[in-house]
Amino acid sequence: MDAQTFEKKLTQKRRGQCLSCTDLISVEDLSKKDIEMIFDLASSTEELLKGDMKKIGLLKGKTQINFFMENSTRTRSSFELAGKNLGADTINITGDGSSMKKGETLLDTAITIDQMQPDLIVIRSADSGAARFFAKNVKAAVINAGDGWNEHPTQALLDLYTITKLKGKNIKGKKLVIVGDVLHSRVFGSLWRIAKMFELSVTVCAPYTLIPSNLADLNIKHEPDIEKALKNADIVYTLRLQTERAAASYVPTLREYSKTYIINAKRMLLAKPDAIVMHPGPVIRELDVHTNILESDKSVIPHQVFSGYCVRFVILWLLGENRKNKTVEKRLYKPF
């Protein structure tokens, strides 16, 4: 199929629909209907993105700035590639390479970047709330590519997209077990929110040192014993343990952590026979997940990466035309 045919196909499928938000900061910015539309369109992009000719012009003439103040492999490259495939001009700014290193505030950085008239800003920051702060102060559509421990909404979208592709659309009541460092995880922050929307049952499995407080208030179960947690699991979602957590006494040693919480073939026998293993990446082999799972059919981690490419492609397209409609929040300043 040539570029024009693809554009026509996607445009027809979209039927002029828009997302109910102008920025994507939290999963909660989206309605269930929005998410279903994203998935529907994402499935139509797969053929294009796996094909010989990946470039179309749906965002031709638009500008996309990837502003990453933290490291990234998957997220940044998929956003950048997807933007380029859509025909947008993309540039990258990193935290170390920006004027924030010279003391410029996030507010002034936002005001400055927005004067380049970008249509899209993809932002990653170590600070929870930074993406929302940015979104309030720019006319460009802001996509949160991870803010602190808060959220990483496109990760949750690509995860759910992967799940529905493999498990079918009827996922209500399926058991999702999230294993690992839940406390410091923005992936968890978006994953539980989307799981709640689609009525999955959520159990987290980690030592008490690595879970956030008041999970019960969010209707999330905590089962510290991995053997019990894995029972009847449909989806086992592992989170990376940052190695410095051992130094900070969240766990005594990495050795003990891997013995108590690693997902391996033996433990997966406790889950449902068709259970899948997911991970947002980067995976630390033999600490988060054993190679006997990573090299098996149980692992869908590579699928997740491709899903991310497709889902981000769709989100960029859907949010890429909002600049003219968006207003910057008025700042209340008292002169003295």
Add this chain to the structure above:
Amino acid sequence: MQNLLIKHGRVIDPSANIDGIFDILVENGKIKKIGKNLEDKNSEIIDAKNKIVAPGFIDMHVHLREPGREDKETIHTASRSAAKGGITTIVGMPNTSPVADNQTVIEYVLSKAKKESLVNIFACGSVTKGEKGEELAEIWELKKTGAVAVSDDGFDIQNLDLYRKALQYCKTHKMPIISHTEDSNLSKNGQLHEGKISTLLGLQGIPACAEDAATARIIALVEDVNHPVHFTHVSSKGSVDLIKLARSKKLPISADVTPNHFSLTDEAVLGYNTAAKVNPPLRSEDHRKALLKGLKDGTISVIATDHAPHLWTEKQREFSSAPFGIVGFETMLSLIITNLVNKKVLSLKEALRKITINPAKVLGLNKGTLKKGADADICIFDEKAQWTVDSTKFESKGQNSPYHGTKLSGVVTDVIVNGKITVKDGQII
């Protein structure tokens, strides 16, 4: 000095258990007489009909920011802001730059106050040098220069051996200690109360046990040394329980709470609202309820604002980079009336007691009363009048208030400081 005659007001003076319609005559800056239908031809008359006439308020926990951070607030602007809120006496905390750990800084603050302040200013020195919690400051000399208490506010002394010595040394020189109560390992890197909201926002929490544990260990020291400690800005249920128990054992312990902690919960932080970022943090509803109970049963005898002005720029930041603190003077009375008096937690008289005679007693100040011969510090306010908070109109340089846009009851109309009219019809003179 012109005599003043305040007529027809409902005078409430908790120190003398007065609540009724009286006139007050002020002569030479002192209370001359309280009675019915007073007349004095030489007096300027202030008509207080349908208003409350109370002793000027005392705020025993404020941050003047001068010396060092005059960009945030000065002694002059702080005093204007206090006067606007009906507060006639304030006690400045020592975490200025440099820290008030020596006589020079105390002397600077007090002499600057004499020249530029509209209200009475007292100073609090630090317990340890540089508030570092390592070596004692020269507490005898701080006292001699005029400091009325010592505190390492902003921090807590973590070394209990040093804390015990501080209590023993303060006992030697009869210097009360004001405790900012926090275990710094438990609270490290925390940004808000640890609970459902910290989980929803993905921010590191400050658990309530960081305050509870520190309260417990300080009470153990007070029991050992038997010297007064005043727990300031109490925020947790556990702390209230511990303080109540300690007071029932007749230990020399008192406590205050800020209007923020009895008015708001951590839900005010949702949306990464840096205006509601404060330390100790706004906690969940169960903690707020415990504070209300503590106010009601007398465990918490004082209300103090912890007025903490910051630059607009500093609060327009990533949540974890924004400083802790809320400006408090101009909303104090209205928050007390709206959230305590109107909600029947405290009677107006009991509420006023906590911002007049009670803080005066804690610090041994000769203030907070309308008894004959007392300094004529008087606040006249309309209990029923409502207003909408506009933080861009504050007299304080700080606009860091979570109440912007909130409708509150209680408007200060006239303020007299040492017999001088400082605020008239809501305007600073």
